[in-house]
Amino acid sequence: MQTAREQHLVEFFVKDFYKRTVELEIYLQEKYHLNFVRVVSTRFDRTTEAISRQVGFLSARYLQALASQVATIGIGWGNAVSYFVDETDYFLASHLTIIPLVGGMGLLNLDTHANKLASKIATKLNAQYSTFYAPVIAASKKEANELKKSSLIASCLQAAKNVDVAFIGVGNEVESSTWRQLNYISQAETDALAQAGAIGDVVADFFDETGQRVQTDFSDRLIGITIDDLKRIPNVVAMAVGTPKTRSVRTLLENNVINALVVDQDLAEALVQ
Structure with missing residues (x-):
């Protein structure tokens, strides 16, 4: 057998089904100078549910690695963040405070709301948590401005802007968008945002292809941190699944809004093209 090896008649190797995902991770990390990247394989016709859960699981593992190094964790809203919270394991991190990054969203779809998700993950970690005492969508721009000036809402916004690490989804x-799917936004408001150049959203903000805020009557009514606030947070972890999010995620990467990325292979492949 030794002779056969030396003459290359017999060769042994480990077949790595995840070689491509590792290559994508290295490429994305080096190109965008990211702190952390994980790419979930989409081979073998895995369901979107299975892929989303693994994205959540890997993000939760990153949280566990960071927990001893930070004091405050910001939580966004939406499906990606919901999977992340579901996949977070129970461990003791009582020094942490979990902070919602946006206001509440009414009585529907509570499982994807930042306040509910902050409470849920805090319970798993035996941590403290705060509640964002405001609606994410005010009735008018004037009402939104007045709410933001109130001492209670101002303190919520200040805490959200100053978290050590934020875990967010990408629209x-x-x-x-999820805003549209959940009927939080009308067709007319959707059209106005599109005409203004919006290509995606994060937390309580919409942005264009240059990574700048898009302002419309609807976006001016939102209460929560903005894309500009995210740029000042030391570590922002974005979680996303699916190629429709390519332009949004690429814009966030190119404009240094996010520092860590957990995505599926299809999206990662689209990002490197």
Whole structure:
């Protein structure tokens, strides 16, 4: 056998089904100078549910690695953040404070709301948590401004802007965004955002292809931190699944909004093209 090896008649190797995902991780980390990157394989016709859960699981593992190094963790809203919270294991981190990054969203779809998610993950970690005492969508721009000036809401916004690390989802094109799917935004408001150049959203803000805020009557009514606030947070972890989010995620990467990324292979492949 030794002779066969030396003459290359017999060769042994380990077949790595995840070689491509590792290559993508290295490429993305080096190109965008990220703190952390994980790419979830989409081979073997895995369901979107399975892929989303693994994205959440890997993000939760990153949280566990960071927990002893930080004091405050910001929580966004939406499906990606919900999977992340579900996949977070129970461990003791009582020194942490979990902080929602946006206001509440009414009585529907509570499982994706920042306040509910902050409470849920705090319970798992035996941590403290705060509640964002404001609606994410005010009735008018004037009402939004007045709420933001109140001492209670101002303190919520200040705490959200100053977290050590934030875990967020990324929205895709406005027409197919979670805002639209959950009927938080009307067709007319959707059209106005699209006409203003919005290509995606994060937390309580919409942005264009240059990574700048898009302001419309609807966006001016939102209460929560903005894309500009995210840029000042030391570590922002974005979680996303699916190629429709390509333009949004690429814009956030190119404008240094995010520092860590957990995505599926299809999205990662689209990002490197």
